[in-house]
């Protein structure tokens with residue numbers, strides 16, 4: 001079994017034409033393995049979200065190649081029309097805001113997508129309860145998101161990203177709305193998930209203090225993606 005969760009070769013992305021042309025990512029090549037927590041850092045506007053959204057099959061690159069696990073999904077074009085299916089089956093997303101649905105309780109927030117994807121009510125609830133237990137918030141299943149703290153809601157959002165057993169989690173500044181202590185909790189939790197569930201996690205962060213918990217750092221420098229090992 002290969003360890004590779006994401007492989008990118010000579011990936012390019014620009015926006016606009018003429019006066020509005022912006023070259024964002026130029027010939028990016030890197031690998032993220034299963035079990036790794038990888039930070040993605042760069043100055044504002046350098047292309048972090050754009051890169052994450054290409055890995056998530058949301059934004060289309062201009063050229064290059066992307067493999068998710070062993071499956072090549074992009075080779076100068078998407079290799080399937082079903083990019084939504086790839087997202088649903090392989091990828092979990094976490095954002096800065098938790099985006100829980102305010103009028104659904106915690107367990108219903110967790111079971112909504114799996115049920116929409118065809119999982120039975122019973123199986124979706126079983127998995128949701130396992131996740132809530134794993135995240136130490138089993139007693140909150142009947143609570144509404146407004147009754148939980150910011151850190152607890154972010155744990156629910158992480159649990160939701162895991163509900164479909166993804167191979168890859170893409171997290172866009174998951175700690176930006178949290179204080180330092182809660183941020184460290186969340187990043188340590190992501191590290192534990194990566195290791196225990198053999199998931200690859202790419203996390204955008206502006207916070208240098210979080211890098212020590214990561215295995216690698218992807219930096220975007222002058223449109224190129226540079227991979228650095230974390231030395232603690």
Ligand SMILES: Nc1ncnc2c1ncn2[C@@H]1O[C@H](COP(=O)(O)OP(=O)(O)OP(=O)(O)O)[C@@H](O)[C@H]1O
Nearest residue numbers: 015016022024042043044045046047048049050051
């Ligand atoms: N849909 C779009 N059309 C045109 N330009 C875009 C589009 N999306 C992003 N850009 C441009 O691409 C560049 C990279 O944007 P991106 O949001 O990926 O940066 P970022 O590193 O995530 O920034 P931040 O840290 O501020 O969130 C920016 O110059 C942005 O203006």
